[in-house]
Amino acid sequence: xxxxxxxxxxxxxxxxxxxxxxxxxxxxxxxxxxxxxxxxxxxxxxxxxxxxxxxxxxxxxxxxxxxxxxxxxxxxxxxxxxxxxxxxxxxxxxxxxxxxxxxxxxxxxxxxxxxxxxxxxxxxxxxxxxxxxxxxxxxxxxxxxxxxxxxxxxxxxxxxxxxxxxxxxxxxxxxxxxxxxxxxxxxxxxxxxxxxxxxxxxxxxxxxxxxxxxxxxxxxxxxxxxxxxxxxxxxxxxxxxxxxxxxxxxxxxxxxxxxxxxxxxxxxxxxxxxxxxxxxxxxxxxxxxxxxxxxxxxxxxxxxxxxxxxxxxxxxxxxxxxxxxxxxxxxxxxxxxxxx
Amino acid sequence: xxxxxxxxxxxxxxxxxxxxxxxxxxxxxxxxxxxxxxxxxxxxxxxxxxxxxxxxxxxxxxxxxxxxxxxxxxxxxxxxxxxxxxxxxxxxxxxxxxxxxxxxxxxxxxxxxxxxxxxxxxxxxxxxxxxxxxxxxxxxxxxxxxxxxxxxxxxxxxxxxxxxxxxxxxxxxxxxxxxxxxxxxxxxxxxxxxxxxxxxxxxxxxxxxxxxxxxxxxxxxxxxxx
Numbered sequence: 001x002x003x004x005x006x007x008x009x010x011x012x013x014x015x016x017x018x019x020x021x022x023x024x025x026x027x028x029x030x031x032x033x034x035x036x037x038x039x040x041x042x043x044x045x046x047x048x049x050x051x052x053x054x055x056x057x058x059x060x061x062x063x064x065x066x067x068x069x070x071x072x073x074x075x076x077x078x079x080x081x082x083x084x085x086x087x088x089x090x091x092x093x094x095x096x097x098x099x100x101x102x103x104x105x106x107x108x109x110x111x112x113x114x115x116x117x118x119x120x121x122x123x124x125x126x127x128x129x130x131x132x133x134x135x136x137x138x139x140x141x142x143x144x145x146x147x148x149x150x151x152x153x154x155x156x157x158x159x160x161x162x163x164x165x166x167x168x169x170x171x172x173x174x175x176x177x178x179x180x181x182x183x184x185x186x187x188x189x190x191x192x193x194x195x196x197x198x199x200x201x202x203x204x205x206x207x208x209x210x211x212x213x214x215x216x217x218x219x220x221x222x223x224x225x226x227x228x229x230x231x232x233x234x235x236x237x238x239x240x241x242x243x244x245x246x247x248x249x250x251x252x253x254x255x256x257x258x259x260x261x262x263x264x265x266x267x268x269x270x271x272x273x274x275x276x277x278x279x280x281x282x283x284x285x286x287x288x289x290x291x292x293x294x295x296x297x298x299x300x301x302x303x304x305x306x307x308x309x310x311x312x313x314x315x316x317x318x319x320x321x322x323x324x325x326x327x328x329x330x331x332x333x334x335x336x337x338x339x340x
Numbered sequence: 341x342x343x344x345x346x347x348x349x350x351x352x353x354x355x356x357x358x359x360x361x362x363x364x365x366x367x368x369x370x371x372x373x374x375x376x377x378x379x380x381x382x383x384x385x386x387x388x389x390x391x392x393x394x395x396x397x398x399x400x401x402x403x404x405x406x407x408x409x410x411x412x413x414x415x416x417x418x419x420x421x422x423x424x425x426x427x428x429x430x431x432x433x434x435x436x437x438x439x440x441x442x443x444x445x446x447x448x449x450x451x452x453x454x455x456x457x458x459x460x461x462x463x464x465x466x467x468x469x470x471x472x473x474x475x476x477x478x479x480x481x482x483x484x485x486x487x488x489x490x491x492x493x494x495x496x497x498x499x500x501x502x503x504x505x506x507x508x509x510x511x512x513x514x515x516x517x518x519x520x521x522x523x524x525x526x527x528x529x530x531x532x533x534x535x536x537x538x539x540x541x542x543x544x545x546x547x548x549x550x551x552x553x554x555x556x557x558x559x560x561x562x563x564x565x566x
Contacts, residue, residue, distance in 0.1 A: 241361045242502045243404060245526040247482060265501045272404025273474055274365035277501045300482045301529050307361050 003118050011088065011122040015129035018091055029139050032225055034165040035131055037084045038325050041068055046090055048083065048325040058082035060089040060097045076229055076319045080165050081127055088126030094119045128174045131166050137178065140164065144220055148180045154189050155216075158197050162213055165227060168194055201235060205262040205282050212285065222310055229318035230288045233261070236281045238295070238310060240265070243274030245299045246307055250281070257289035257316065288317045343487055343537050345521055347465045348510040352376040354383055356534025358527035360429050363404040364390050366474070366505040368525035370410050371419060373470045373507050373553050374449055383422035384447065388440050392417040401431055401438060404503070407474060407549055411451035414553060418446030448557040454550040458540055461508050461520055461550055471508040473522065473538075474549035476500055480542070488532040489514045492541040503548065514539050 019025050022043060028035050041048045047067040053059065057078070059069040068086040070079050082099065089097050097119065140160055141147065150156055154168075161171035169190045176186035195210045202214055212231025217224070219238055226234070240248050242265070250260065262282035269275045283293065292313050296306040323329070353376050359368050367390035375384045389410065394401050396417075397409040413419075424444040432438050454460050454471075464471045476498040484490050510521035519537040528534045 241363075242477075243363050243365055243504055244359055244361045245482060245530065246361060247479075265499065267501050269403045271406060272363065272399065273407065273503045273505050274359075275363040275404030275503075299526070299530075 004121060007118045007122045008125050011092065011125035012129045014088075014092055015126050015133065018130065019133060025133075025135060028136065032227075033136075033140060033143070033163055034227065035136070037080050037087060037131065038320075041083060041087050041090075042325055042328055044087075044090065046087075047328055047331075049323070049328075050079070050320040050325070051322055056098055056100050058086045058099045060086040060094070060099075062096050066090055070320070072319060072322050074319065076227065077161075077165050077167050079319055081131065081167065081170060084127035084130045085123045087130065088123035089119070092119075092122055092126060094123065097123070099123075128166075128170055128177070132164050132171060132174045134178050136164055137175065137180070151175060151180050152185065154192050155197055155201055157189065158194070158201075159216055162215055162228075163224075168197075202233065202262075202282065203235070203264070203266075203280065205233075207233060207261070207284060217312060219310065221312070223313070225313040225315065227315050228285070230285050230316050232285045232316060234258075234283045234293070234312070234314075236283070236293070236295070236310070236312070237266075238279050238281075238297070239268065239276045240279040240297060241307065242277045242279075246297050247300060248279045248281070248295050248297045248310075249300075250293070251296045251309070252292065252294040253283075254289065254291040255286075257285065257287055257291045257314075258283040258293060259286055285316045290315045290317065341487065343489060343512050343514045343519060345510040345512040347468075347512075348521065349376065349465065349468065349470055350509050350521070350523070350535065352379055352381065352470065353509065353523060354381040356523060356528050356530075357383070357386075357427070357525055359386075359427075359525045362429075362431070363402070364427075365525050366390075366405040366407065366410050366472075367393065369472045369505040369507045370414055370451075370553070372523060372525075373472055374414055374419065374447070376470050376507075376509075377449065377553055378447060378556070384419045385422050385425045385427070385444075386419075387425045387427050388417075388419045388444070388446075389413055391438070391440055401435065407453065407472075407505075407551055411453070411551060411553075415448055415450050415557065418448035418557075420444040420446050449553045450555050450557055451551060451553045454552050456547055456550055458518065458520070458544055458547065462511050462518065464552055465508060465511050465520075469552060470523075472505060472549075472551040472553075473508045473520070473543075473547065474503065474505045474551070475538075475543060476546040476548060477502045477504045478542075478546070481536075484531040484536040487514070487537070488535060489519065489537045489539055490542050491515070491539050492545075498546045509535070512537070517541055 050070050050072050053071040057071050061067050070083050157171050158168050161168045172186050172190045176183050198210050198214045201216050214233045216235045238248050261284045264280045266278040268278050295310045297308040298306040367386040371384045371386035371389050393405045393410045393413040397406050425440050461471050478493050480493045481490050506522040506524050508520050509523050512519050514537050518540040523535055524530055
């Protein structure tokens with residue numbers, strides 16, 4: 001147990017150190033709101049290759065020079081977590097590691113299990129602390145106007161997980177580590193079926209499959225970029241001054257990327273006459289595409305003078321496909337050939 | 341082809357006003373009905389009416405008003421002319437700075453909710469009295485046809501979440517149906533210079549309340565309730 005506690009402490013400190021040494025916090029806080037693990041690996045000069053791995057989620061090797069392999073057979077956020085785990089092995093100076101699903105998932109609840117390799121516990125802790133440091137929780141809570149108490153709501157934890165690019169369960173256990181809630185609550189929350197949360201967020205719309213993620217987006221997310229997958233759904237909820245003649249309308253949508261599948265309104269105030277309503281426009285991804293969804297709130301007889309606009313950038317290409325990370329191909333392919 | 345009014349009270353009113361993006365339609369409907377009854381037309385301060393109605397209801401000025409509190413306000417708090425507290429296009433950033441002038445001359449008038457029926461609206465219009473009409477609105481309300489008519493959208497149910505208040509100022513016949521001429525508070529760019537015709541098939545299932553301002557209560561008095 002002493003080893004376990006020391007491993008947790010060391011991995012957490014090292015995750016903080018890499019954030020500081022590589023000036024990650026400033027980039028993320030003022031940027032996309034998620035930590036780019038792939039570019040961090042690349043900036044360290046470590047080759048990163050995505051490929052189909054037989055029975056493995058990822059691997060870290062040291063010879064002929066350090067490198068990271070990540071499976072193409074898992075969703076985006078699982079790929080990111082695996083990459084962060086392998087980055088942990090590298091940053092913490094570990095020996096090579098082959099990481100299969102069983103061993104990584106077994107550690108997912110972040111609990112000490114007898115027989116766990118300390119190196120693996122360190123890498124796993126590093127991954128969680130690297131991808132969701134406390135300051136990143138605070139950054140998103142500030143943007144969404146959530147308090148720690150609001151994070152007792154699993155739908156909010158799910159939305160946080162999507163924004164930082166990790167799995168729901170990893171977010172739950174990381175928040176428990178930050179004492180946002182206790183481990184008993186975390187265990188109950190982690191047991192909730194994601195489909196149930198997605199159903200709740202879709203407010204009656206039933207997709208063909210619940211495989212994709214459900215992003216609930218509001219004016220607090222204006223100009224954010226969604227990094228999601230080709231099955232994802234967006235529920236865009238915007239206050240509409242409908243009692244004053246203003247309606248939100250879609251100004252620009254790439255019909256091959258997104259389709260509007262539901263359009264509804266909810267009361268903001270059930271009693272008053274002439275107040276705003278909450279407009280809820282749900283879109284479903286149609287393809288692996290990048291683009292922008294733009295809406296404008298205007299009076300239909302004065303379209304040229306919108307009182308408000310809203311834009312959302314999205315990248316729905318999903319999981320990384322077979323190949324080198326970005327421009328690493330030239331750089332490392334030749335180095336490996338030489339070494340061979 | 342224009343819809344010919346059988347009864348038309350528009351000459352009791354000044355130019356249509358614009359509430360902007362604030363939730364003040366009910367205050368505009370009450371104020372304009374009140375000003376028309378006083379005649380000749382001098383616009384009354386709907387900011388004053390809205391402020392007091394919200395204060396009576398314990399509701400913030402960022403939300404819509406309630407009919408019962410608006411009628412009570414016109415009766416008990418009254419309202420001054422528009423120039424005494426002109427309409428604010430936007431609330432002050434600090435709501436502590438939102439309040440009426442300290443001393444103004446106000447006009448009071450009794451009011452009452454009436455049975456919720458198109459017949460009721462027509463009967464009061466026939467008597468020469470403008471009527472406050474509260475209703476649910478649908479997409480077709482936002483863009484009246486060239487003749488100013490707002491027709492029932494085919495296959496669409498009333499939307500109880502979108503609620504609006506206007507003043508009924510006349511009636512006629514459109515498409516063979518009874519139609520009520522309304523004065524909106526969305527500026528002169530909406531409909532026919534700010535007026536539109538609600539056809540009975542549109543209005544009847546969407547009508548939520550009807551109210552009337554009745555007798556003048558007293559001579560102008562000072563209101564010190566700032």
